[in-house]
Amino acid sequence: MEKSASNKLDNNTEKKKTGTKQWIYAILASICCLLFVIWTGYWAVLILIPVIIDIYITKFIPWGAWRNAKNPHVRKILDWVDAIVFALVGVWIINTFFFQNYQIPSSSLEKSLLVGDFLCVSKVSYGARSPMTPFSLPLMQHTFPFFGFKSYLEKPQLDYKRFTGTGHIDRNDIVVFNYPSGDTVALNAQNSDYYVICMRDQRENVWRNKSAYGDVVYRPVDRRENYVKRCIGLPGETIEGRNDTVFINGKAIASPENMQLAYIVQTDGTPITEEMFSEMGVSKDDYMTYNENGQQVVRAFNPASIRVDSLTLTNLGFKAVNGTFGIAYQVPLTKKMIAELKSKPFVLSIFGRNEYLKAANVKRNTDEYDYVYPITYKQDYYAGDFPALWIPKRGETIKFDGDIDFKVAAYIRCIKNYELNDFDYRDGKVYINGQQADSYTFKYDYYFMMGDNRDNSADSRVWGFVPEDHVVGKPLFIWLSLDKDKSWLGGKIRWNRLFTSGNKK
Incomplete structure (x- = not known):
């Protein structure tokens, strides 16, 4: 009898402990659900609280009944299905509202962020966006790998809404955002800006030539490619570039510490080796090219091959030196790298590529990176310069009372593509939503983004402003960094970059 009573007491104690744990889980899950509702305003989510209580406490519905299946194979399959669904839902919630992984694909932010850096991006820093394309697969931006079909359903599309964040975008913040010009994409030329292609090759030819450009598709805001740049201009400011210096409201601002520009490095004929480039941190993409045999060679040129006289050179x-001009390289350099190169006895001269182009009277609009925004408005500027441009601010009004051609070219995408108004410009007059308009008041804040690798960055100087609804988040830290120019046994992992800041000033 004593033993039976003891066993009964043990069983009651075990049940009590289990019940306490379940109550704790139910309370914590309900609190998290309630906090999420307060943060997002998604009141319909409150329906999950009765579900949570039933799962942990009341158990009216046999949520885990499949675990009692007699067939072990069925149980195993359902176990996997349960785990996969749970993981996908968890990843979707984390990616949508809290954090997201992002890999640096290009050198536009060298040396602040390197190609091969993997970033943890905080969506809470500027406030997470409400899902605009709610039915999409997690970990896929817009296309299902290997198969090539869309990873999302185009409908329904929800209105833009941003939840409360821990801060706001400041000047010099590195920001991840959806590429504004990525609203339209030629599928066979996805690495090129669609509007630049149309400017260069004519829109009719792009749509007609399927073999070269493929189908032309539209992508919703949150399904456009993710880009990362540094915020240089804030809403309501006027930004201008002169001689590689940025001016905000007429005053020069300090350049980022790791900003680099393209320079001409002239030597006495002594070649700069791959090892030397690697030691300075210059990637192969910046100094290597391919010869006629398809072999990778160092990109260099003989200044004497330029068809001008010695005085002009x-x-x-x-x-x-001794009647010869040696050899020259064009590479992106920081101030620190310039000082290091100048200390080499075989280096004769280092000067900015943009200075060289200006001295040679070569204007911009010569290739994809050199178009000046707005690209549909004819402008003549030297490399390193771009015109004064006002950045739209929510609630502020622009008047079409002068310089209308320029204003239309500069702000038509904001008014039409981003803020979804009908826009027409004819006979020198602006028509918005069918009515003649002498002014327009903006609904969104806009930002001007630039890369630190100033002469090798397609940014706001080419495609214009970043609307607030395109902002994704703020890089927190680098959790992995891989050097594509090195092998796994030869220093591929950049250990010194792991868990360092992803928002270097």
């Missing part, structure tokens, strides 16, 4: 910045 000297005026352009080159130096002659």
Whole structure:
């Protein structure tokens, strides 16, 4: 009898402990659900609280009844299905509202962020966006790998809404955002800006030539490619570029510490080796090219091959030694790298590529990176310069009372594509939503983004402003960094970058 009573007491104690744990889980899950509702305003989510209580406490519905299936194979399959569904839902919630992984694909932010850096991006920093394309597969931006079909359903599309964040975008913040010009994409030329292609090759040819450009598709805001740049201009400011210096409201601002520009490095004929480039942190993409045999070679040129006389070469910045001009390289450099190169005895001269182009009277609009926004408005500027441009701010009004051609070219995408108004410009007059308009008041804040690798970055100087509804988040830290120019046994993992800041000033 005593033993039976003891066993009964043990069983009651065990049940009591189990019940306490379930109550704790139910309370914590309900609190999290309630906090999420308060943060997002998604009141319909409150329906999950009765479900949570039933799962942990009342158990009216046999949620885990499949675990009692007699067939072990069925149980195993359902176990996997349960785990996969739970993981996908969890990843979707985390990616949508809290954090997201992002890999640096290009050198536009060298040396602040390197190609191969994997970033943890906080969506809470600027406030997470409400899902605009709610039915999409997690971990896939817009296309299902290997198969090539869309990873999302185009409908329904929800209105833009941003939840409360821990801060706001400041100047020099590195920001992840959806590429604004990525609203339209030629599928066979996805690495090129659709509007630049149309500018260069004519829109009719792009749509007609399926073999070269493929189908032209539209992508919703949150399904557009993710980009990362540094915020240089804030809403309501006027930004301008002169001689590689940025001016905000007429005053020069300090350049980022790791900003680099393209420079001409002239030597006495001594080649700069791959090892030397690697030691300075110059990636192969910046100094290597391919010869006619398809072999990778160092990109260099003989200044004397430029069809001008020696005096002109000297005026352009080159130096002659014993009647020869040696060899020259064009590479992106920071101030620190310039100082290091100048200490080499075989280096004759280092001068900015943009200075050289200006001395040679070469204007912009010569390739994809050199178009000046707005690209549909004819402008003549030298490399390193771009015109004064007002950045739209929510609640502020622009008047179409002068310089209308420029204003229409500069702000038509904001008014039409981003804020979804009908827009027409004819006979020198602006029509918005069918009515003649002498002004327009903006609904969104806009930002001007630039890369630190200033002469090798397609940014707001080419495609214009980033609307607030395109902002994804703020890089917190680098959790992995892989050097694509090195092998796994030869320093591929950049250990010194792991868990360092992802928002270097």
